[in-house]
Amino acid sequence: MTAISRSGAGKIKAGSFSLNRFSAGTQAFFHVLLALFSLLCIIPFLFVIIISFSSEESIRQIGYSFTPKSWSTAAFTYTFQLGDALWRSYFNSFLITVAGTLCSVSMTVLYAYPLYRRDYRHRNFFNFLSFFTMIFGGGLVPTYVICKNVLGLSDNYAALIVPMLFSPFNVIIMRTFLQTTVPPELIEAATIDGSGEYSTLLRIVLPVVKPGIATIALLVSLAYWNEWFLSLLYLNKNMSIMPLQYLLMRMQRNADFLAKNSSMLGAEAAKAAARLPSQSLKMALVVFIVIPIACAYPFFQRYVIAGLTVGSVKG
């Protein structure tokens, strides 16, 4: 802080000046740097869009290219012809994300809040309970047995939501957020004013920690939106509840498997490979997957930025 004010002080001239201002050169440098960084983020996505509009012949001849030999909307036409299957899995993705985020966020807040309250006697035990699962997982097969055989999570929406409901990492974020933004005095004051436990949580605490909730909601909804492994594990017969991501991953995994085993499968692999969807179709599906989450991000952004700056000294 002192360094900045000193360099600022050296440049005091009549007219416009600001203590926080960088020199023109520095500012230009940062602009270029940030512009480059933004480009790095945008280019892959642009590339995906370009590939999805490239013709199959062009991809076959010159591979992925920013300037394909010829353009085509075949991938999108085909995608729309998938009709029901596509829209159903699109709908499933939305349903799973929305329902999952709602449930998961409520669960995280309801778990983190008591851990934050110093007057809760068993907080150390429950802290440990959630923290422990961060270090020691159950392993794939035991998890599968519990989920499928004990909880009946198989071929239903619950199977795609419940296993991801609780994340100790999110609980820790939420608890820390509560600790830094909600002073215990606030709770005491509410109690003195005659507020019950539920009302304190819902009317006093929650409005204060909105940025924290938004951060977690963003993390959770991204996780749900990108999830495909649960579908691989728990969907066997009822494929109509498959999310879009799994549809895409399946195409990718099929191609990978055939590539790996082509020398073993021989003619069978060649036959199956000829039936695989085209590269541009895969990219068209990626476009379908990315757009909604890219659209949702600006809505969360306000809170996320607020969340990031909370706790720093404001002047």
Added chain:
Amino acid sequence: MKKFLSLFLALALVLSLSSFAAADDLPTITIMFHGSNVTDDSAVLEKVNEYIADKVGAKLEVIWGTWGDFDEKAVNVLTSGDKDVDMVFTCSWSADEYNSYAKNGYFLKLDELIETCGAALKTAIPESLMQAATIEGAEGKGIYAVNGFKDTATQNTWDVNVTLLNELGYTLEDLQTKGFFGWDEIFAKAKEVKGDSFYPFLVEPMVAERMVTNSIIVAGDAGSTNLLSLYLNPEDVSAEGAYGNKLLNKFATEEYKAFVEQMHKYYEAGYIDPALSVAETSNDARTNHQKDASYLIGTQSYAYGYEFSQDVIARGVEVKFVPCTDPYVDTTASQGAMMAINSASEHPEESMKFLALLNSDPVLMTLLNYGVEGIHYTLNDDGLVVFNADARASYSPWTNGMGNVTILPDTVDEGAGFRKAFQEYYAGAKGIPSLGFVFDNKPVENEMAALGNVAAQYALALDCGAVDPETALPEFLSALDAAGMQKYLDEANAQLDAYLAK
């Protein structure tokens, strides 16, 4: 407050609803297939269940595993003892290892069940295939899976674009007389005529290596990059090869050295697409060149009738598959597609009855494989199957993964008499001398993992000719030695000797 609570409760209720099976008198048996492309099986299963109700006494449900999913799903089902899945595909060329799963006790021993409920199998499946499925498992020596009757022999072929070859002024005989080591002139001509961006030699590097050196895959060897070679006798596949019944370090033989040196020459001259030498792009590039017919000579692990299949016809040129050897039966091919019964299954008898019926009854096999007549296919005047492409788009199982494909009707593409010829072609195939041997890699698991990593780093580039064998091969061999190649080799040979001594 109340609204919030009720919303929450309602959501919890919705989430907790799980599917309840409808009450029915017949038990449900579930089968899990590999490599399927099926999104709508309702019409087929309705017919199947009508048909098998009396014959099997059960209702069928199917899990249509896809290429990419199956291994992972099967491992979970088997290791967790999931009793909801009764029958599972298995083989000896992928992660769903028949031999190791049977040893681990995941599969039921079927010998008695075949006697009591599956007698039809004994006439439907050739004795040799039953033999090939007989292995040492958790409950002793026996049959742990029903072996499908399909292309049970391996045959590697040169995939030749005859249209282009003739255009260049050569014939198939020229190719054969010149041989792999003398194709420079033909490739140079192709390059001259078709332009510099044309790559005449379309190899699957690993397959080309086996074809040129006459080596074969050893079942139980490291997965995608094999380390062991067993040399065939190309004149008579049932006789011993150049090195006898001995397993060799694939990369240390003179034959291998000559092969990679020649490949390097071809690669340097620009006859091979560089995309083929990179694992991630190799298969895509190959498929694309085949589709476009933008190649002169390729490699193809062949199955009888492949030239009649749609994707070969669609290339739009005359394609000939020129074999290197007669078809040979080895362990990998003879355990290529099998159906095992999960040891956790609650309905082993119904499952066996179903498998016996599936492998012996043309009606059921056709129904499950080709779909419902009138929906998925129609029969033309000659009684040949004509597929309805639209309906088949949502119902295309993997034919060879299902069982006895010799009882299927002929399709229009294949022509009348195809299945009969198919059956005869493979019935005449001879077994290699060490048929039935499976390398149990358990004792050298760690070495295998280390060696696999080393091989993954070098083998593909060498086989494709992309690196200079002068420097890369010695480097590769010493890296293999450091990773324990000798121990791996000794263990494999000790096991093979013990097997042959029996």
